[in-house]
Amino acid sequence: FGISGVILISVGRQAFKLGTALEFLGVVLILGANIATAVSNVIVSLKSRGMNPIVLSSFSLGVGGIILYLVSIPVEGTIRAYRPFLYWADLAWLSFMSAFAFSLWFKLLQRPGVRVSELNLWKFIIPVVGAILSWLLVPGEHPEMLTIAGMLVITLSLILFFVTSGKSKSMAISKK
Secondary structure, three states: OHHHHHHHHHHHOOOOOOOOHHHHHHHHHHHHHHHHHHHHHHHHHHHOOOOOHHHHHHHHHHHHHHHHHHHHHHHHOOOOOOOOHHHHHHHHHHHHHHHHHHHHHHHHHHOOOOOHHHHHHHHHHHHHHHHHHHHHHOOOOOOOHHHHHHHHHHHHHHHHHHHHHHHHHHHHHHHO
16 A cells, blocks of 8 residues: 555656656666565564674675675766765765664664564655655755655555554454
């Protein structure tokens, strides 16, 4: 149910047109990334007990960064070393925040009793927050009806899931 909200947000800007082959490739790559992330979350939850989440996130972000850099060279060329200070400060800040967020995520995945399926549902909030931030921070960005509808679908699906799962858990406890 929540994925339909993400689809509404994604296609709302394009009036249900997929566009070029490159845009289609982008959609396929995003889908592949989400599948890979879901699989890795299950693996981390099952296999990483006792491993420091900072080491885990540092390794995965480092390897991923190197792969992205190597793949980007044929497309974008090599990086120019001279950049303004603000560029490097922003890059450092975003790198730190990403590493911190991944460390927290991996720590949550390692906790006993945390269900990976329930934790992964919170990822549906990402496009909602992204859209809201773009409306607030990017000049010329404004909400569209399909995007708002998609956000409402995502929000309602999360609320329904956690309300109904809370009821089923309390009924299971009361039956014991």
